[in-house]
Amino acid sequence: MTAIDDPSVFLDDASEAEWALLHDQFDLADGFWLGFLFSDGWTAPRVMAGRAAGKLRGKGHRLREWRFDGTKPDEVLSELVSAAKEGTHDCLWVEALSREASPAWGEFLMRANERREVFARYHRGGLVLVAPRATKVLAQERSPDLWAFRSIVVELVAPPPTSTGEGDDARPEREGGQSPNKAESGERFEAAYQWTMQSVNDSIRAERIDAARVLLLRLMALARTEQTPRAWVARAWARLAECEQRQGDASAAIDHYQNALRDCSEVDVSVAPTWSSEVYWAVNGPTRSTQERWRSQQERLNSSDALTEGAEFRRCATCPSASTGWR
Amino acid sequence: MTPAEVTEFRTTFFRRLTLGPLEPTDPQYVPLYELEELRNDDPVELLRFAIDTNPTPTAQLVSGFRGTGKSTELRRLRKVLRDSGHTVLLCDIEDYLNTGQALDPVDFLYAFVLAVSGAAVESVGDDPLREGYLTRLKNFLTRTQVEAPELTAGVKATGDVGAVKAEATAGLKLVLKDNPSFKERARDRWKGSLGSLAAEAHAYIRELAATLTKGSDPKRRVVIIIDSIEHIQGTLDDAAKVQASIEKMFTVHSDLLHFPGVDTVYTVHPYLKIKYANIDDFFPFGGLQIIPTLKVRERGDPTKPGELGAPRKNALDAIARVVEQRGDWWHLLGSGDEGRERLDTLILASGGHLRDLIRLLAEIVRRTRDLPATPAVFDAAVNHVRNQALPIADDDAEWLAEIARSHTTCLPSENKVPSLARFLDTHRVLCYRNGNEWFDVHPLIRAAVLEQAAAVKARKAQAKAT
Numbered sequence: 001m002t003a004i005d006d007p008s009v010f011l012d013d014a015s016e017a018e019w020a021l022l023h024d025q026f027d028l029a030d031g032f033w034l035g036f037l038f039s040d041g042w043t044a045p046r047v048m049a050g051r052a053a054g055k056l057r058g059k060g061h062r063l064r065e066w067r068f069d070g071t072k073p074d075e076v077l078s079e080l081v082s083a084a085k086e087g088t089h090d091c092l093w094v095e096a097l098s099r100e101a102s103p104a105w106g107e108f109l110m111r112a113n114e115r116r117e118v119f120a121r122y123h124r125g126g127l128v129l130v131a132p133r134a135t136k137v138l139a140q141e142r143s144p145d146l147w148a149f150r151s152i153v154v155e156l157v158a159p160p161p162t163s164t165g166e167g168d169d170a171r172p173e174r175e176g177g178q179s180p181n182k183a184e185s186g187e188r189f190e191a192a193y194q195w196t197m198q199s200v201n202d203s204i205r206a207e208r209i210d211a212a213r214v215l216l217l218r219l220m221a222l223a224r225t226e227q228t229p230r231a232w233v234a235r236a237w238a239r240l241a242e243c244e245q246r247q248g249d250a251s252a253a254i255d256h257y258q259n260a261l262r263d264c265s266e267v268d269v270s271v272a273p274t275w276s277s278e279v280y281w282a283v284n285g286p287t288r289s290t291q292e293r294w295r296s297q298q299e300r301l302n303s304s305d306a307l308t309e310g311a312e313f314r315r316c317a318t319c320p321s322a323s324t325g326w327r
Numbered sequence: 328m329t330p331a332e333v334t335e336f337r338t339t340f341f342r343r344l345t346l347g348p349l350e351p352t353d354p355q356y357v358p359l360y361e362l363e364e365l366r367n368d369d370p371v372e373l374l375r376f377a378i379d380t381n382p383t384p385t386a387q388l389v390s391g392f393r394g395t396g397k398s399t400e401l402r403r404l405r406k407v408l409r410d411s412g413h414t415v416l417l418c419d420i421e422d423y424l425n426t427g428q429a430l431d432p433v434d435f436l437y438a439f440v441l442a443v444s445g446a447a448v449e450s451v452g453d454d455p456l457r458e459g460y461l462t463r464l465k466n467f468l469t470r471t472q473v474e475a476p477e478l479t480a481g482v483k484a485t486g487d488v489g490a491v492k493a494e495a496t497a498g499l500k501l502v503l504k505d506n507p508s509f510k511e512r513a514r515d516r517w518k519g520s521l522g523s524l525a526a527e528a529h530a531y532i533r534e535l536a537a538t539l540t541k542g543s544d545p546k547r548r549v550v551i552i553i554d555s556i557e558h559i560q561g562t563l564d565d566a567a568k569v570q571a572s573i574e575k576m577f578t579v580h581s582d583l584l585h586f587p588g589v590d591t592v593y594t595v596h597p598y599l600k601i602k603y604a605n606i607d608d609f610f611p612f613g614g615l616q617i618i619p620t621l622k623v624r625e626r627g628d629p630t631k632p633g634e635l636g637a638p639r640k641n642a643l644d645a646i647a648r649v650v651e652q653r654g655d656w657w658h659l660l661g662s663g664d665e666g667r668e669r670l671d672t673l674i675l676a677s678g679g680h681l682r683d684l685i686r687l688l689a690e691i692v693r694r695t696r697d698l699p700a701t702p703a704v705f706d707a708a709v710n711h712v713r714n715q716a717l718p719i720a721d722d723d724a725e726w727l728a729e730i731a732r733s734h735t736t737c738l739p740s741e742n743k744v745p746s747l748a749r750f751l752d753t754h755r756v757l758c759y760r761n762g763n764e765w766f767d768v769h770p771l772i773r774a775a776v777l778e779q780a781a782a783v784k785a786r787k788a789q790a791k792a793t
Contacts, residue, residue, distance in 0.1 A: 021693055021694065025693065027338070028337060028338055028341040028342070028692070028693060029341070030342045110427050111427070113427075114426050117419075117421070117422070120347070136715075137718075140716075141749055141752075141753065144560075144752040144753060145393065145558060147753070148346075148393045148682060149346055150686075150715075151346075151689070152693070153711075153715050207330035208696065209330075210696050211696070
C-alpha cells in the first residue's frame with residue numbers, strides 16, 4: 001500500500017475540508033508538531049499521505065511512512081525514535097488502520113507517550129499518527145501526555161454506504177475518496193464548468209485563493225466524458241495549479257500543470273516552461289531534485305508533437321497564461 | 328489587511344501558540360500568581376517559604392494537572408531558589424525510569440541517584456570528570472554491588488566539557504530505562520534489605536550535596552526537584568497496580584524520600600491528595616501544594632445544576648494578558664468590546680485550562696482565512712476542540728454529571744481512583760480552589776455530559792418501568 005499520488009482521486013467534501021486543515025498545518029507549523037488522523041477507511045488517509053508527500057517535496061522534505069500490522073509496534077517506535085533523532089523537517093507518518101491494529105495501537109501509544117520528549121526535543125517536523133476512529137479514546141487514555149501535546153486532530157467520518165450487499169472489505173476503499181472514473185457517469189463536469197470557473201475567477205480576483213482551490217478540486221472530482229472539451233479540463237487543471245502555486249504548494253502545482261499539458265494539446269509550450277520553472281525556483285530554491293524534475297518535464301514537452309498544435313489558450317482572453325502573469 | 332498580511336499574522340500568531348513549559352524569563356510568561364487573589368495560594372512561594380524557614384531539610388510534594396502550568400511553575404521555583412543563592416537541580420525522572428510500570432522502591436532510589444548525578448553533571452560549569460561526580464557514582468554502584476556498563480562511556484569520555492557532559496548524562500539515562508538486567512540484579516540484591524540501600528543512597532546524595540555547596544554560605548541549601556513522577560501510570564489493565572505502587576512509595580516508604588542534606592520537591596499526581604487526605608502528615612514542613620486550574624467562574628450552586636457560576640473578571644483579565652503576550656489577538660477575534668467578548672467566551676470555554684485555551688486559539692487561526700475570524704469559523708473551531716473530548720461512555724457521563732452538580736469528586740469507591748485519575752488526566756474534570764479544592768466538568772463538554780446523563784437516566788427509568 002502506498003500513498004495515492006494520482007491527483008485524479010478526490011475526497012468527499014468533508015474529507016476535503018479536513019485535508020485543508022492538515023494542509024495548512026504544514027504551512028503554519030514551525031518545529032515539532034503532533035497530529036492524529038482518525039479514519040475508518042484507508043482511501044482518504046492514502047490520498048492525504050500522497051498530497052502531504054507532494055507538499056513536503058515542494059519544501060525539500062519528505063514524508064516517511066511506517067505501518068505496523070498489529071504485531072510490531074515496538075520495532076516501529078524504535079525506528080521512529082531513530083528518525084526523530086535525525087532532527088529533520090520530514091513528516092513521520094505512522095499508519096495502521098485495520099481493525100486488528102487496535103491492541104497494537106494501545107501498546108504503541110503507551111510507549112510513544114514515554115518517548116514523547118525525544119520527538120519534542122529533536123524532531124523538527126510533524127508526527128502524524130493515523131489510526132481507526134475507535135482509537136481516539138485509546139489515544140487519550142493510554143498516551144495522555146502525547147494527547148495533551150496534539151496540534152491537530154483530523155477525523156474522517158465515513159459517508160454511509162451507497163449500496164448494500166457488499167462485504168466489509170470492499171467498503172473502506174470507497175470511504176472518503178472517489179475517483180471520477182468510477183463516479184456516476186454523465187456530464188456533470190460540463191454542467192458545472194462555466195459557473196465554477198466564473199466563481200474561481202472572482203475568488204482569485206478577491207485573493208480568496210483557498211476558496212478557489214476548493215472549488216476547483218470539487219470541479220475536478222466531477223465525472224467527465226469523452227465529449228468533455230479537453231481544453232476546459234486543462235484550463236481547470238492549470239487554474240488549480242495556479243492556486244497551489246500562489247499558496248506555496250509548488251509540488252502540487254507542478255503536478256497539476258503537467259496534467260494541464262497532458263489534457264490539452266493547445267497549450268502554448270513556448271511559454272509554459274518559463275513561467276513555471278521561474279516561479280518554482282523562486283519559491284523553493286533550485287534544489288537538485290526540482291531541477292532534475294523540471295529538466296525531465298521540459299524534455300517531455302519538447303519531444304511532444306501535440307504541443308505544437310492548436311492555439312486555443314493563446315487566443316483565449318481568460319486563459320491561465322494570459323491572466324496570471326506566468327510569463 | 329491584505330491577504331499577505333493575513334497570512335503573515337496567521338503564521339506568526341500560530342507559531343507563538345506553543346504548548347510547552349515556559350521559563351519565567353520568557354517574554355510570553357505572565358506572572359499570574361502576582362494577582363491579589365492568587366498571591367496567598369502561590370505554590371512556588373509556599374514551597375520556597377518552607378525551604379527557607381525550616382532549619383532542617385524538607386521534603387515536599389507539588390501536584391498539578393496537565394496543561395495548567397506545573398512545569399512552568401517548577402521552572403519559576405528553580406529561578407526563585409537560585410536567586411536566593413540555593414543550588415537547584417531540576418530532574419525529570421521520566422528520563423531515568425519507565426513510566427509505564429509499577430514503581431519499585433529499589434528502582435526509584437537508583438533512579439533518584441542517577442537523575443541527581445545527571446543534573447549535577449549538567450549544572451556544574453567545570454569538567455564533570457575533574458569534579459569526580461561520575462567516579463563517585465561508579466563507586467556508589469560498586470558499593471551497592473550493581474554494575475552498570477552504560478556508565479563506562481561517560482567515565483571514559485574525552486573532548487570538550489560539553490561533549491563529556493552530553494555523553495555522560497546520556498549513559499546515565501540508559502542505566503535503568505533500557506537495561507532490564509540492571510533492575511533485576513538491583514532488586515535481587517536488595518530484596519529484604521531496602522533500608523541498607525536507602526542508607527547508601529542517602530549517604531551518596533549527602534556527599535554530593537556537600538561537594539556542590541563546598542565553600543559557600545552554610546545557609547545556602549541544595550534543592551532537588553524531581554519532576555514527572557505523576558507521569559508514572561499503567562495501562563487500563565494494570566493502572567490500579569501501578570497507582571497502588573505509587574501510593575505505597577509516598578506513604579509506607581515516605582521515609583526513603585527524605586534525603587538528609589538536601590531539600591526535595593516531588594511532583595505527584597493529584598489523586599494522591601484525593602485518596603490520602605492526610606498525605607501532608609508524611610511530608611511535614613510543607614506537605615503537598617496543588618497548582619489548581621485558574622478559576623474563571625465562581626463555583627455554581629449545587630442545588631441548581633443547570634446554572635453556571637458567574638464569570639470572574641479578574642481571572643478573565645489575567646488570562647487575556649497571557650493571550651496578549653502571545654500576539655495581537657484582536658486581529659483574530661476582533662477589536663473593541665465585541666472582540667474581548669469573544670476572547671472571554673474562549674477563556675470560559677477553556678475552563679481556565681491554559682493549554683486548552685491555546686488549542687482553541689490555534690484551531691481558529693488554522694481555520695480562518697479572514698481577519699477577524701467569522702462567527703462560523705469561531706464556532707467550528709470550538710466544536711472541533713469539543714469533539715476531541717467526545718464520545719463519553721454512559722457510566723462516565725453519569726459520574727461526570729454528578730461531579731458537575733456537586734463540585735466534588737463523588738468517588739464511589741477506592742477502586743475507582745484510576746478512573747478519576749483518567750478524568751483528571753484528560754481534563755474532563757478540572758480542579759479549582761476556593762480555600763478548599765473543588766471540581767467541575769470541563770465547560771467544553773459540560774452540556775454534552777448533562778444531556779447524555781439525562782438520556783441514560785431516562786432510558787434506565789423506561790427499562791425499569793417495562
